Each structure stands twice: as C-alpha cells, then as structure tokens.
Amino acid sequence: MNFSASLKTLRHITHELRQSSPQGSLKDSLVLRYIFDQYHKFKTTEQQVCKAQEEVNFIANSYLCYLRSTRKRQEIHDQYHGRGERSVEETARLVGFKLPHDPK
Amino acid sequence: MNNILRNCRSLLNKNYNYILFKNEHIIFRRNYAAVRKRFYRKTGILYNDGKYEVTLDQRKLKTPNGNLFTVESEPLALAVAAEWDTQKEKIQQNSMYLSTLCNTAIDNPNNLTKYDMVQYIVNYLDTDTILFQSNENEELYKLQVQEWDPVLDWFCNRFQVKVQKSREMCTPAISDEVKATISKHLLSYNFACIHGYVFGVDTLKSVILTLACAERFLTPEKAALLSRLEEEFQLGKWGRVEWAHDLNQQDLQARLSATVLFIHFNSSSWLTKQKSLL
Structure with missing residues (x-):
C-alpha cells in the first residue's frame, strides 16, 4: 500500500472518530494520539525493527472497518427499530383526524 | 400432574419472571436489564502491573462477572x-x-479450556461454508468457484494440506492430518486469541475464511462478503432490504473486524521493539 492510501485511511479513521465522539471534537482523544504516534513510528523503517508496514495498514483498515460498520449498523437499527405502540394522538394525526378536545 | 407443575413453578421462580393464569397457562417473560445511561464523562487507560486497565472517570471498568x-x-x-x-x-x-x-x-463464563475451543474450531471444519458449493444453480456455482476457490487454494498452500469441496450434502470428512495441522497452528496462539477465533468462526460460519482474514489474506469486508455470497447472489435477483441485508452485512463486518483486531493485539507479534538509535 502506498503512502497516500495509508493517509486516506488515517483521514477516514479521524472522520469516524469525530462522528462518534459525543463532544464532536477530538482534542483529547487518546486513541487518535496513539494512532498518530504509530503512523509516525512506521513511516520510516530504517532505524526501527518493525513489522511489515503492510500489517500496520491492515490493522488500521480493520479498525476503520470496525468504526464504520458499528456506526452504520446503529444508524440502520435506529431507523427501523420498533418504538412500541402509537399513542391515540399519533394514530389520529396519522389519518388526519383530531381528538375531541383539540382546538379546531 | 400437579406435582410436576409445582416443581416446574419452583424452578421457574428461581430463574424467570412469569405470569401464571388461573387455568395454569404459563406465559414466559424474559426480563432484560434496562439499558444503562452514560454515567461518566471521560474514559482513559491505566498501566498497572504489566497490564492495561480502562477507567471511566475515576472508576475502573469491570467485567460483567465483577472481575x-x-x-x-x-x-x-x-x-x-x-x-x-x-x-x-x-x-x-x-x-x-x-x-x-x-x-x-x-x-470465561463457560469455563472452556483452550483445548476445548480448538477442538470446537477444528470440528467446525467439517461443515465449513466454503466447502459446500451449490448443485442447483449453475450461475451461483460459477460465482462460488470464482470467489471461494482462491481462498481454498490459499488455505491449502498456507498449511500444506488437502481439503475437498463438495456439491453434495455429505462431503468426504476432513482427514485427521488436516485437523492436526490446524489445531497445532491454533494452539500456538494464547487463550484470548482462541476466544477471538471462536467468535470469528461463529460469525462467518467458516474456519477457512476466519483464518484467511486473521492471516491478512482477506480484508474483513471481503471475508464478510464471501461468507454471505449466496445471500448477495440471491438479493441481486430479488432485491435488497435495508433492515435485513444491510443490517446483517454491517453487523458481520463489525464482528469480524473486532475479531481481527482482538487476535492481532493479543498475539505476541504485535509487540514492537524499537532498535536503540546509534
């Protein structure tokens, strides 16, 4: 995998993490800091004994897949999951009726 | 009869919540714990005694069993x-x-040993998804040959074994040598990794695909796709339903990528050693 492809993965991971973060910011995200460290570490292989860069990229892509799939799964679930029975008001509104005590 | 019912009831009292009507009709109701609200602000990790712990604010994360x-x-x-x-x-x-x-x-809620789990995985090989190919639909068979056979070839090469695929209900059983080779390979992993493998095999319904994914021959997306190959083929003809097919696909991918990460992080090969700079 070439350099730009691994940068692309990094950008996607950052995007997913930001989306799933409750504050919407990654200012103090530990996991992101770790990932950046790893990217720096595996950028050059001259001074370090490290596994094939390919393996690191594979793990990064798997993590991206994990974040993305979990988010999409939750989105589909939220969209289609039953919310129980509708209330009388809701049912009435569904068919365009009003309840007796509603203003006309 | 009454005696049996009474025994039944005392058993039920212990384990389940149930509603009993006058004429002794029992309706089971399974109670799920309410979903907890988020009770912490920040999460972090701690290094303690050679191991890492997860913290939720100042609290330490515990497992469901309280460990x-x-x-x-x-x-x-x-x-x-x-x-x-x-x-x-x-x-x-x-x-x-x-x-x-x-x-x-x-x-380890089921008190399994590493050997139990390896045995389970190896026996799963007999009913591996990609060893059973369609004998009804030629088009599907062609697709399966095209997509599954390269993985099968990789498997045979990687472990130097021979397995036979089948188009019938009954296949020639996987030979003992193959099983021995695979269990030897699996036993070289630690206990946690084997848990990961079991989870992966249960997700994909295939030992071969799980191994191919853990050994980086297939990406998690591709492996999940290959596991659902027939489903994907059928929905190409009959239409795609988001809340069934897409949900299933995303779920499999999430499960499998979690497995891959878990196995990699738990296997010793992940430990990186930095050479001292001269």
Whole structure:
C-alpha cells in the first residue's frame, strides 16, 4: 500500500472518530494520539525493527472497518427499530383526524 | 400432574419472571436489564502491573462477572476506552464487540479450556461454508468457484494440506492430518486469541475464511462478503432490504473486524521493539 492510501485511511479513521465522539471534537482523544504516534513510528523503517508496514495498514483498515460498520449498523437499527405502540394522538394525526378536545 | 407443575413453578421462580393464569397457562417473560445511561464523562487507560486497565472517570471498568478489566495490549485498551467513549446517552453494550470479546476472555463464563475451543474450531471444519458449493444453480456455482476457490487454494498452500469441496450434502470428512495441522497452528496462539477465533468462526460460519482474514489474506469486508455470497447472489435477483441485508452485512463486518483486531493485539507479534538509535 502506498503512502497516500495509508493517509486516506488515517483521514477516514479521524472522520469516524469525530462522528462518534459525543463532544464532536477530538482534542483529547487518546486513541487518535496513539494512532498518530504509530503512523509516525512506521513511516520510516530504517532505524526501527518493525513489522511489515503492510500489517500496520491492515490493522488500521480493520479498525476503520470496525468504526464504520458499528456506526452504520446503529444508524440502520435506529431507523427501523420498533418504538412500541402509537399513542391515540399519533394514530389520529396519522389519518388526519383530531381528538375531541383539540382546538379546531 | 400437579406435582410436576409445582416443581416446574419452583424452578421457574428461581430463574424467570412469569405470569401464571388461573387455568395454569404459563406465559414466559424474559426480563432484560434496562439499558444503562452514560454515567461518566471521560474514559482513559491505566498501566498497572504489566497490564492495561480502562477507567471511566475515576472508576475502573469491570467485567460483567465483577472481575477487573485488564488487557495486555495498549492499543486494545485504548480501543475499548474509545468504544466506551462513543456511547452517547445510553450504553449499548450489545454492540460493543471489542469489549464483549475482552470480557468473555477474562470471565470465561463457560469455563472452556483452550483445548476445548480448538477442538470446537477444528470440528467446525467439517461443515465449513466454503466447502459446500451449490448443485442447483449453475450461475451461483460459477460465482462460488470464482470467489471461494482462491481462498481454498490459499488455505491449502498456507498449511500444506488437502481439503475437498463438495456439491453434495455429505462431503468426504476432513482427514485427521488436516485437523492436526490446524489445531497445532491454533494452539500456538494464547487463550484470548482462541476466544477471538471462536467468535470469528461463529460469525462467518467458516474456519477457512476466519483464518484467511486473521492471516491478512482477506480484508474483513471481503471475508464478510464471501461468507454471505449466496445471500448477495440471491438479493441481486430479488432485491435488497435495508433492515435485513444491510443490517446483517454491517453487523458481520463489525464482528469480524473486532475479531481481527482482538487476535492481532493479543498475539505476541504485535509487540514492537524499537532498535536503540546509534
């Protein structure tokens, strides 16, 4: 995998993490800091004994897949999951009726 | 009869919540614990005694059995902490596959040994999904040959074994040598990794695909696709339903990528050693 492809993965991971973060910011995200460290570490292989860069990229892509799939799964679930029975008001509104005590 | 019912009832009282009507009709009601609300602000990790722990504010994360949550790998602990951090208002523990995997490996609720699990995986090989190919639909068969056979070839090459695929209900059983080779390979992993493998095999319904994914021959997306190949083929003809097919696809991918991460972080090969700079 070439350099730009691994940068692309990094950008996607950052995007997913930001989306799933409750504050919407990654200012103090530990996991992101770790990932950046790893990217720096595996950028050059001259001074370090490290596994094939390919393996690191594979793990990064798997993590991206994990974040993305979990988010999409939750989105589909939220969209289609039953919310129980509708209330009388809701049912009435569904068919365009009003309840007796509603203003006309 | 009454005696049996009474015994039944005393048993039920212990384990289940049930409603009993006058004429002794029993309706079972299974109670699920209410989804917990998020009770912490920040998540972090701690290094203690050679192991990493996850913290929720000042509290330490525990497993469902009440054990302290500890893992040996830093990235895994970070990923779990991040997973807890992504829970917004409610803690959806059923979708936190990484935490689930770690919890299962720590608690080991079924009291399994490594050998039990390896035995389970090896026996699964007899009914591996990609060894059974269609004998009804030629088009599907062609697709399966095109997509599955390269993985099968990789498997045979990688482990120097021979397995036969089949188009019938009954296949020639996997030979003992093949099983011995695979169990030898699996036994070289540690206990936690084997838990990961079992989870992966149960997800994909295939030992070969799981191994191919863990050994980086297939990406998790591709392996999940190959596992659902027939489904994908059929829905190409009959239409795609988002809440069934897409949900299933995303779920499989999430489970499998969690498995891959879990196995990699738990296997010793992940430990990086830095050469001292001259």
